[in-house]
């Protein structure tokens with residue numbers, strides 16, 4: 001099928017029904033430094049140093065030109081995330097982008113910056129963030145240690161008050177999840193066991209509040225349920241030496257602040273924290289973003305190259321969705337291999353586990369295979385079919 005041209009002269013993208021998520025990492029910097037931040041594959045409290053502001057990310061207009069190639073679908077919002085996406089483009093970019101996008105949008109923010117700017121950004125475009133969905137579109141994360149460092153012991157109440165301010169932007173802020181455009185989410189990190197009760201008290205009757213599974217290693221134990229054994233802790237906890245290969249494909253579009261599209265979170269975070277895409281990005285701009293044509297010249301020597309660029313006139317989703325070999329198995333980020341619902345709530349309703357990536361031909365050594373099949377007491381599950 002030949003897709004129509006968009007108003008920017010780029011061809012609309014053909015989107016397979018299996019596309020489950022569009023995540024745009026608008027801005028990788030953050031005003032917090034959470035020890036468990038999943039942007040840092042080692043979760044080693046060094047997030048603040050990992051993602052400097054390059055100052056040359058795609059502009060809101062360029063992002064909109066790329067993202068508006070994706071035909072809007074009521075059940076597939078574009079999720080703006082980071083880092084902290086409200087800081088994008090000097091904290092002015094989010095509003096501009098919301099005004100240009102044709103899609104419904106989900107927003108993942110921490111609301112640590114004064115809420116006035118966010119209210120100002122959202123208010124003229126609030127219809128982008130309101131939709132009939134079973135969960136809030138603006139998901140505000142609660143980070144007890146970092147937020148208490150800034151706001152003191154009143155941090156839970158302060159965050160609730162900031163969420164309530166979003167009503168001034170025209171969003172619905174109600175206690176029930178189904179009725180509210182705004183919700184508070186806490187990573188169920190074992191290091192702050194009192195946080196859930198504190199936030200539950202503060203949010204009661206005001207804003208929906210939920211826990212999110214902690215993904216990672218704490219005190220030698222792996223937390224989270226993963227479809228593929230040792231996918232996240234092969235090196236960090238098991239201490240394996242060597243590499244394990246497989247074939248892997250994604251069901252998501254993950255787009256970095258430069259507009260590159262990646263096959264998984266690990267590849268994206270590694271590229272952003274190593275700064276290795278700054279020079280290819282600078283050169284690609286001079287080539288009118290024709291990534292497919294110049295891929296070899298730009299990324300020939302890179303082991304983990306992007307799958308495409310959202311402004312490349314020849315970009316297709318097929319380029320991202322094909323199975324490709326990978327030698328980095330075991331470094332996978334939990335959000336790619338954890339068992340979860342897809343956008344149709346497949347796990348809850350049909351008992352069909354969904355993962356963001358699909359892995360096959362996994363070359364796991366026999367001793368690890370046996371250990372996985374036995375189900376390891378430290379939290380690693382059995383191999384699933």
Ligand code: SF4
Nearest residue numbers: 030032033034037083
């Ligand atoms: S607020 Fe989110 S992105 Fe920022 S450091 Fe904490 S977990 Fe990471």
Ligand code: SF4
Nearest residue numbers: 248264326328329332
């Ligand atoms: S196997 Fe893991 S590291 Fe390799 S592409 Fe898949 S998710 Fe990424």
